Amino acid sequence: TGGHTTEILRLLSCLSESYSPRHYIFADSDKMSEAKIRSFEQKRSETFSDSQFTLHRIPRSREVRQSWTSSVVTTLYSILYSLPLTYKLKPDLILCNGPGTCVPVCISALLLGLLGIKRAIIVYVESICRVETLSLSGKILYHFSDYFIVQWPDLKEKYPKSVYLGRIV
Amino acid sequence: FHFKDSLAEDLWRADLVISHAGAGSCLETLEKGKPLIVVTNEKLMNNHQLELAKQLHRDGHVLCCNCSTLVETLQSMDLSTLKPFPPGQPEKFALFLDKVVGFQ
Numbered sequence: 001t002g003g004h005t006t007e008i009l010r011l012l013s014c015l016s017e018s019y020s021p022r023h024y025i026f027a028d029s030d031k032m033s034e035a036k037i038r039s040f041e042q043k044r045s046e047t048f049s050d051s052q053f054t055l056h057r058i059p060r061s062r063e064v065r066q067s068w069t070s071s072v073v074t075t076l077y078s079i080l081y082s083l084p085l086t087y088k089l090k091p092d093l094i095l096c097n098g099p100g101t102c103v104p105v106c107i108s109a110l111l112l113g114l115l116g117i118k119r120a121i122i123v124y125v126e127s128i129c130r131v132e133t134l135s136l137s138g139k140i141l142y143h144f145s146d147y148f149i150v151q152w153p154d155l156k157e158k159y160p161k162s163v164y165l166g167r168i169v
Numbered sequence: 170f171h172f173k174d175s176l177a178e179d180l181w182r183a184d185l186v187i188s189h190a191g192a193g194s195c196l197e198t199l200e201k202g203k204p205l206i207v208v209t210n211e212k213l214m215n216n217h218q219l220e221l222a223k224q225l226h227r228d229g230h231v232l233c234c235n236c237s238t239l240v241e242t243l244q245s246m247d248l249s250t251l252k253p254f255p256p257g258q259p260e261k262f263a264l265f266l267d268k269v270v271g272f273q
Contacts, residue, residue, distance in 0.1 A: 003192060003193050006193070010257065011259055013259050014259045014260045015266065016267070019266075092270075093266075121269065121270065128221070129192040129217065129218070129221045131220040131221055131223070131224045133217060133220065135217075146269075147269060152224065163265070165258075165262060165265055168257050168258055169257045169259065
């Protein structure tokens with residue numbers, strides 16, 4: 001969604017050509033991200049010749065302030081949906097930054113890893129908006145990601161296993 | 170106006186921005202080097218939105234007030250006390266990721 005997409009595209013802005021192909025996964029209810037992504041990739045293709053990317057929509061796992069019980073159901077549904085997608089893509093690296101959409105994808109990747117099918121490196125970057133507390137996705141993925149990056153020193157203190165690189169977006 | 174695709178044009182022309190504490194609004198304004206007054210309403214906003222506004226205020230990048238103190242703030246403000254907001258550094262992230270993945 002909006003802010004998350006803007007942040008993640010900034011994170012991608014300095015990555016080399018080696019990070020290819022790029023598969024963007026976002027919520028089906030998201031109206032604006034597709035345009036932003038295409039615009040980013042369009043600009044990128046002006047510098048790098050071999051720009052491969054794909055776009056995928058998955059059901060949104062949770063609306064803002066959705067109740068706990070219904071969130072579990074919708075998240076499970078999103079996991080069932082993202083499992084075949086993740087299996088098909090077999091990513092080497094998953095980069096995510098906080099919308100509920102990323103949780104089912106990461107869980108799918110973890111399952112594929114456990115089953116010995118494909119082991120992805122999961123890198124989570126918490127939003128710059130998060131200065132003192134983690135988002136719900138962050139709280140979950142802090143325990144399941146390979147690298148958990150925060151952008152403010154308070155969070156590094158509270159979550160010692162995290163990585164602090166300063167502001168990166 | 171309703172929802173424009175981008176406020177960038179308006180921001181470039183502005184001398185002062187008064188905004189709610191939404192992260193996108195704050196960051197976009199600060200990155201363009203415009204002085205910013207953030208108006209917070211603790212009753213309406215969920216706590217997480219306030220975090221960034223408070224931090225930016227602590228670091229001296231924005232002025233803060235609430236709806237009732239806005240006029241007073243506008244009358245007594247000294248914008249020269251605001252510190253410039255340095256841009257984020259995605260290059261650091263790229264360096265880090267290259268090491269993680271094994272591209273050196």
